[in-house]
Amino acid sequence: MNKYPFHINVHNLHERAGSRAVIHMHGELAKVRCEACRAVHGWETDCQQVTPCPACGRAPALRPHIVWFGEMPFQMDEIMARLAACDLFISIGTSGHVYPAAGFVAEVRAIGYAHTIEVNLEPSQGVSYFAECRHGRAGELVPKLVDEILA
Structure with missing residues (x-):
């Protein structure tokens, strides 16, 4: 059997259950991504359009780190x-x-x-x-x- 299994999901339930090789092909609910600098940040609180990116300071630039329909x-x-x-x-x-x-x-x-x-x-x-x-x-x-x- 392949020693590199992977699981695909947007939440962290696999990790919480002990999975170690999770590929989040559709993104992650507890993260945001900056459309200006492409940085990804862990995010547990509300994120507004006026919230600046912690890496580059741009706003509005943050969005959920989720792949929407039609995106790769x-x-x-x-x-x-x-x-x-x-x-x-x-x-x-x-x-x-x-x-x-x-x-x-x-x-x-x-x-x-x-x-x-x-x-x-x-x-x-x-x-x-x-x-x-x-x-x-x-x-x-x-x-x-x-x-x-x-x-």
Whole structure:
């Protein structure tokens, strides 16, 4: 199994659960980004348009460090490299509607040697791309799947 798993999300729940290789392709809720100097800052309080950037002092320049629809996700080169190297791809709890993430399973299948598993409450839009599908509550299915993988 690939020793470099990664998880994608905008909150810090993965880190709080102990994950160490989180790629925030859609940004992070607890950060802001300066549109003037591109600096990213941890941010836990309100941010107004008049709030100056701590790095360059410009205002208005700060925005949430989140990728909006139509914007290019962060770290796509790293994600594609990880997909190319993986031997197990698990998608958990997604509709399979939003690209580029919805296309990751097809990327992995094109390489040809990774096993693909969908874990979802119901079949996603891309269910046919997965070699194995487990449908039901993730809170019940994921622990069983982890036990199987580790056995």
